[in-house]
Amino acid sequence: MALQSLDIVRRSATSQPPPGVRDAASDQVAKLIDVTKCIGCKACQVACMEWNDLRDQIGTNTGSYNNPPDLTDSPGP
């Protein structure tokens, strides 16, 4: 059955347990990002790190706003 909008709200909104606690197999959600509205504030990037308790190294600037410039395999301290 196709997902109804309330299912998506139920699975994405903050009243639910974090994704690590959910049953990943049956409860996968996708995120639709409208890039015409996105200004690249990276709040989603930070929220993801915070929600999943992941921290990268504090890197360097390589001549771009994009940071970290790529995925790393070694988390920070």
Next chain:
Amino acid sequence: MTNHWVDIKNADVVLVMGGNSAEAHPCGFKWVTEAKAHNKARLIVVDPRFTRTASVADVYAPVRTGTDIVFLGAVINYLLTNDKIQHDYVRNYTDLTFLVRDDFGFDAGLFSGYDADHHSYDKASWNYQIGPDGYVKTDTTLAHPRCVYQLMKQHYARYTPEMVERACGTPAAKFLQIAELIASTSSATRAMTVLYALGWTQHSIGSQIIRSAAMMQLLLGNIGVAGGGMNALRGHSNIQGLTDLGLMSNLLPGYITLPSEAEQDYDKYIAARAFKPLRPNQLSYWQNLDKFFVSFMKAWWGDAATAENHWGYDYLPKLDKPYDLLQSFELMAQGKMNGFICQGFNPIGAAPNKAKINAGLAKLKFLVIMDPLATETSEFWRNYGEHNDVDPKQIQTEVFRLPTSCFAEENGSLVNSARWLQWHYKGADPPGEARSDLRIMGELHARLRELYQTQGGAYPDPILKLSWSYANPSSPEPDELAREYSGKALKDLTDASTSQVTRKAGEQLAGFAELRNDGSTASGCWIFCGAWGPSGNLMARRDNSDPTGIGQTLNWAFAWPANRRILYNRASCDPGGNPYNAQRRLISWNGTVWSGVDVPDYKVDEAPALGMGPFIMNPEGVARFFVRDTMVDGPFPEHYEPLESPLAVNPLHPQQPLAYNNPAVRVFQDDRAAFGKADKFPHAATTYRLTEHFHFWTKHVRLNAIVQPEQFVEIGEALASDLGIKGGDWVKVESNRGYIKAVAVVTKRLKPLQIEGKTVHHVGIPIHWGFTGLAKPGFMANTLTPAVGDANSQTPEFKSFLVRVEKL
């Protein structure tokens, strides 16, 4: 903000200029997104850089930093020339019809009365013509050559699209496209909001830039209406509260100005500020000043403030000169200041010319730092290599670091840009030995008091007689202070006509209309009066119901003044009291009273036929285009170049060197000597924030440091190519005051501008780095900036100065 965040969604046109709200206010910017999505609003961005706000704009125009008055002056000229003004509004609600004195004039960039030796004006001629009845003379036909309308037309005739192209570097066609869109809101049913921030304030002509925009909004009838207004988006949480509570060196709470040294007489002090109406039947609300002032003095000095001692007027300092940020650090640099208490303030980062700040701090006997973070200022004496190259052995200043709790570790109220006082609750205990600012100040007060008691002093009364009736005098609680600034009755208050008791002694007051000048009421900040009223703490209200769907949530928190959400809202109605735009009705006259979905900014039972103007704080009753003597640098805004400009002359006044820079700007001798010239420093620099960081705080936070880890500067592709710089290379950026080294971000978003036949390159300098914290160590951006302020507010000119970029 005259309006509020949610109200932005009602706009038909949004002008973002002198700010970058998508980046600096990403949460509030959602209301621009709402306006675009649901109101078909068009977003205009005018900025030297193609910012993250510009990336979602409908129209973007580049402009040379510091030339906003040329751009806005040309919009004013366009509106006047093409008759795109809201006639009903400007004739009834502004001073366009007022006549100005014959001896007022403007010639070659200077207004009448200029004194070149003192960089100041004798402002006697900057006034209206007053008739024998004591009121301003007017001409409702607008034909009189001395009426404000005619003088304005004449003044702005020089501000043409061609001048915009020459001085700002904005293509004339792009300017005209924007002017046309702006002009579409001269219709009574269309509104434009103006969102600005430090990109306007941080100039030597900053106050006049903002006035130019306010004048544009008045011509269009966009002040006082839903979806309109002049909206300053504040740069720090609660910086609105800072100015409201008078934490400026020349202010008392509620925008009451401190007396000057010449004002030793209490009655004259009040009379000079309680303006008499300049037109018949105007409210001129500042006539109530003595009620606010006496209630304030009762809040501070309680029983010691009496009618006999003029409510403790002698306890107040009388200013011999302004003691703003620049003046304070000038005194420190001269060795005339011995001690400095730095509370929630990091001047090495926040004040211009770091070398001067460092040198001043090194001359102090003691420096007290109250902050949750280990700021650079608290470490100014320590050597951090090139980032802070000092010799600690040469610095004798004793530094006390008092760690404080941060906002999330205490209860209290924050005032947002929309003037909303919102109560918040403590989320966690502060770490380590941190204490609340209130406890630190409470204990400091106790010890100072004891010293004055035991050892006396030159004038102990202002300290010893302070009213300090907190449950724990060493640590006042936020709710105690909130009740105090809101205010209470000290005696039973009675209605003058019925003699009935309207408020019992000790009860909280509902609003500033209850304040009295006889000592029977106390209120620490009259504009906050009612925030903690008889029914409790209104700042803690969280009812977001919005009955009419235009975002007027009157039961959410408390907005000053009087829970009013849109200032000057009487001007949203025509002179007869009917809304100009019925779809966005705020208030209207129902034949008996004014009512609606906002608290009327007007006398609530005043029939419209009586002719009272909507701008009740002004003695004119109307809004001013011609501001008389209230500004130091002219009754009309005029363009002057930044103190460090890539141009050798002001394009508007090439023959008049006195009008090159703001003629009324104050510059200290050592600061003038530290200015650079375009021959050595050819690049126009501007500083700004990034969305990933907040000021100098979040480089102490790992997540923010991860997403923006290291200092960089932005340069355009053309300049990079000229200098052989590739993205990721290290560059040195130098002004006449110092240098920084940073990674180069080479971008298409900064284009060279053609100004007066020469190419001007901008260099973008984000401010967030320093030598403490978790992000990669860096230089303070203010190593580069010049120490000169806006002529009126002394806000430093961080947005326009000169540097030289070279590859390392």
